[in-house]
Amino acid sequence: MEMLDSFRHKGMRQRLVQELVRKNITDNKVLEAIGRVPRHLFLDSSFVSFAYQDKAFPIAAGQTISQPYTVALQSQLLNISAGEKVLEVGTGSGYQAAVLIEMGVKLFSIERQKELFTRSTHLLKQIGYSGRFFLGDGYEGLSSFAPFDKVIVTAGAPFLPEKLLLQMKIGGIMVIPLGDKKQVMTRITRLSEDDFEQEQIGECAFVPMLKGTVN
């Protein structure tokens, strides 16, 4: 695969960052990470020219790479500090994972489709992003690595997955698109063992969070 990151790519990326600033992304750590991650490597090579438009795009296995604005918004809502343990549900293309790793987190990511899991794990390793990647059902979380500081769900969840809530630290944050056909971006903060605060951010549209795994 062509792994080139040229001046042209860097220029397009800076324009994308400026567009995200205009759309009110204010967390500099997020903007810097998006400015560094070569998004064009996460799309099929014939679609490189789409990589730095602020649009979602189809990837393998009927899934999508999230729109840069969505990646930026979810990352910003997580209020990330370097060194935090973050659980991602829905590795997909691996792009959101790369942005979080670029921000200095210890990333754990689960994907239910083997094809995407294999591809994305390989790609991220190739471009030098290290995290822990798992083929599995995100509804189950990763109990053996819990608790997490932050949880990010990148598929539309019809309801709040209880196991994920219980794998958060007290003070931890989950950002999750909640709803069936359309979703509402929702931020959950764990205030105590039993108390969770819920904030609704705005409407969004994701591919569905489904149970089980696909080979």
Ligand code: SAH
């Ligand atoms: N974060 C990804 C977004 C991919 S789209 C990116 O940056 O490209 C959502 C992904 O969630 C798809 O790959 C889909 O297969 C996966 N997914 C859906 N339900 C899941 C589940 N229960 N567990 C793990 N992954 C899931």
